[in-house]
Amino acid sequence: MAATSERFDADGAKGDTTLAAITHLLALFTWVVGPLVVYVVTDDAFVKENARNALNWQIWLSVYSFVALALVFLFVGFLILPILGLLDTVFVVVAAVKASEGEAWSYPLTIDVV
Numbered sequence: 001m002a003a004t005s006e007r008f009d010a011d012g013a014k015g016d017t018t019l020a021a022i023t024h025l026l027a028l029f030t031w032v033v034g035p036l037v038v039y040v041v042t043d044d045a046f047v048k049e050n051a052r053n054a055l056n057w058q059i060w061l062s063v064y065s066f067v068a069l070a071l072v073f074l075f076v077g078f079l080i081l082p083i084l085g086l087l088d089t090v091f092v093v094v095a096a097v098k099a100s101e102g103e104a105w106s107y108p109l110t111i112d113v114v
Contacts, residue, residue: 017100021096021097027054035054056112
């Protein structure tokens, strides 16, 4: 899937960009727990959209990691696992920057689950 962005209004309908950015960064340290908590407790549509995007990415990252872990026995997983860690960090930082600018960035390689 291609990465897409959704821009919210500048007329105050943008939402809390700080919490949206923090939600993405929280995923680096808490996996799906942080974005899930934010998704459940927030009423802000912009923050909820960003939490949903972060949650979907973390779920798919887990799927990709399990596949890479299985491929360790074929020695291919040893190459894939560090790449996934790097991709996670880069994608989360990009998503956090986009959120701070008022955009809900959809992570690449992610199909919506939530």
